[in-house]
Amino acid sequence: MFNISVFEYLNQKVMYVQDVNYYFGIKNDFNIKLGDYELSEDQILAIAKENDPEEYEVFVSTSIEERLNKIKTYDIEEIKEQSSYGQFTLCLHPSRKCNLNCKYCFRESEYLGEQQLTFEVAKDAIDFLVDKYAPCASKYVVDLSGSGEPLLQIDLVKQIVDYCKHKRNEICKNIEVMFCTNLTLLTPEIVEYLDNEPSIILGTSIDGDQITNDNNRVYANGKGTYADIVKGLKMFKNKKLGLAVTITPLNQDVDLIYDYLYRLPNVDCVSMKFIRNFDGSKYDFDNFDISYLFSRYINLCKNIIKELCDGNFDYFEKLFKGGDYFGGIIYNNIVKSTYKIYRCDAGKSRITVDNKGDIFACSVMYGNECFKIGNIYTGIKEELQEKFEVVSVENEFLCKTCEINLNCGGECYANAYLKNSNIFSPIKKMCDLKVKLNRLCMTFLTLLRIVYQQSFIELVDYAFRVSGFESTRQDIWAIMTYLKLKGIQTNYDDILNKLNNYSNQIIGIIECINEFLGKANLYKIDSISELLNMKSSLIIIKQTNNSLLQYEYYILKYKDYGKPIFQGMTILSDLCSDLELSQMVTDFDCFAIV
Known part of the structure; x- marks a missing residue:
């Protein structure tokens, strides 16, 4: 049964x-x-x-x-091995100070120190992430949102950005810098820098319309920030920003908040998340009216369906592409029959480093000893990290018996600690909400699939494209790695701009390499012996989707002693026999650029 x-x-x-x-x-x-x-x-x-x-x-x-x-029959060691790939995030706090005095801010938490992060430690943390902690990652993100206002340390931000650009040229993989700013400290010079730096992903915090926002987000003198945030948004000419919304018991109208913020200028996405507050104040999570909040999410779904029927997919896209809580649940329910064993990536593919180089599992719990897992100069302590690799839905009774445990992964580590003083115990009110929201998502997606089929097809296609945001573009990696083997150092932005001039990826690669070497050609490889007889570095291309012209890229190269290395974005092992090489390559519709 x-x-x-x-x-x-x-x-x-x-x-x-x-x-x-x-x-x-x-x-x-x-x-x-x-x-x-x-x-x-x-x-x-x-x-x-x-x-x-x-x-x-x-x-x-x-x-x-x-x-x-x-x-x-999942194997925890196999899962840990698989999770050594993908996107890895380093969180840094460039500033512990802020020019605002938002009413629910957690910056006064006792475990947060006041020491200033230095560029030297930030640089060493980036090196640790890329070279030691996650050398097989497909992409890296350095998140500078922190617990203060980053623009108070704009010079440090610029130093970190410059070093990330240097590092990505070295490793031939993308390193993006992202952070959330309140926009109130913008000057024309700062805007020009942020607006024209492609490696920076920018966001701002705003909680809704002027009344809603100014009830929470204020200056030290109590003045609201809404007008200055919107003024800041309008200053950008080239870049759109993500909007981060804190949903509190005082502003639960998620449908109205989203509908309003979606229409502001220069908005890339809107991410609404629930407040982390369990201090007994009016902002305490326990003060949410779950029935009322859920009714607003039903209204949000109705609004999405109406906009989709009117042909406005952008309305849904801005909810789906960021870090919105409900958008994430929709994403999880698109792919059925999966087992989500972790609530989040904290302490695994996401780490936080403080001013001393100490490593913490969660940015929110920066400085809290319970979340400390090592130091960038002495390494990760496995006995401290392993608790974040425990499968909570297998160990917590309330999780084991929950109907959505396969789709949830357990409680947020930070929320569990703040509420229950341990990192696993679920919060009943949050669990009740999550069950309701997952059920709503299932009906929403089923309705789209059955009644609004074209919108559902667009949604699924977009979901796969969103997942691609977490990987370096393989064509860029292939070109930079190939040219590096030839002794040519390239610039990530330059290669990206060159490739964007070509609608056909393969032609773009050939023309791009021709600019540096002048001898790129396209070959069909009919046999392994033909491939091995070339005895040179090759870019091997596998077409993965005939209709969409999607490809995977790999590099075949030879060590000095003559044994081949087959290298991909996540395949970094040496293959030291022709038999092993043939097993890898015969699965490919092989083309090569030499």
Whole structure:
């Protein structure tokens, strides 16, 4: 027997199979009761086939037993190995001071120190991340949002940006710098720098319209900041900014907040997240009215559907592409039958470094000894880090018995600590909200797939493109790595600008290399022996999608002693025999640039 939930929102019923994290649409006239209960495998399949035949065909391509085995037989060491790739983030606090006095700010937390970060420590932290902690990563992000206002240390910010640009040219992978600023300290000179520096991703904090924002975000003298934030947004000519919203018990109207902020000038995305406050004040998370808050998310879904029907995909895109809490839940529910074992990447693919080089798992808990996992000069202490690699949904009783545990990953480490003084115990009110929001997302996505098919197709396609933001562009990596083998040092921005001039990636690569070497050619490789007889460095290209012209890129090179190395964005091992090489290459529709 399997645990089943049947629920209805947006006039769409859904049957959710908790044990395998899969859901089906249910016709409105089908006789099935709402609620949580148990059904047999035959009952589940019969209901799915009758109500959602298209999704049923997808589901039965893999048996329920196979799906269960995949969930139950995960290997933590294998997961840790897989997680050594992908995007890695380093959080730094360039400033511990701020010119504002926002009413819910956590900067006065007792564990946060006042010491100023130096460029020397920031540089060493970047080197540690790239060279030691995550050398196999596909992309790096240096997040300078911190616990103060970064523009108070604009010279330090510029030094860090310059070093990241130097470092990415060295490693042939992208390193982006991002931070959130309140925009109130902008000058024409600062705007010109930020607006024209492509390696910087910029955001600002704003909580809604003028009344909503100015109830929370104020100067030291109590004056609201809304007018100056909007003035700052309008100063940018080339760049759009992300908006970070703190949802508190005093501003729960997420639908109205999003609809308003979406329409402000120069907005790239809007990310709404709940306040981390458990101090008994009026901002305490426990003061949320979950039923009311959930009703506003239902309204937000209705607004999205209306805009999609009007052909405005941009309305949804700005919610989906940033770090919005609800947008993240939608993203998780697009790909079904997965097992999300971690709540977040803290202490794994995301670390924070303080002014002494101490490493912490979470930027919010910077300075808190419970979150300390090592030092950039002495290394990671495994006994301190391993608690962030524990699968909380397997260990916490409330998580093990929760219907969405496969889709959730457990409680936020920081929230759990602030509320319960440990990093795993869930917060019941947050759990109740997450269950409701996940159910809403399932019905929202099912409604799109069944009734608004074109919007659903666009959404899925965009979701895969968003996931691509977490990787260095492989064509840039291939060119820079190949030219580096030839003794030519290149600049990431220059290569990016050159490639953007070509709609065809392959032609762009050839022309780009021709500018440096003047002898790039395209070959079809028909045999391994032909490939090995070339005895030179090659860019090997695998076409992964014929209709969209998407490719993967790899480098074949030879060591001095004659043994080949097959190198990709995440394949960095030496292959020291022709047999191993052939196993790697025969899967490719091989082209080579020499």
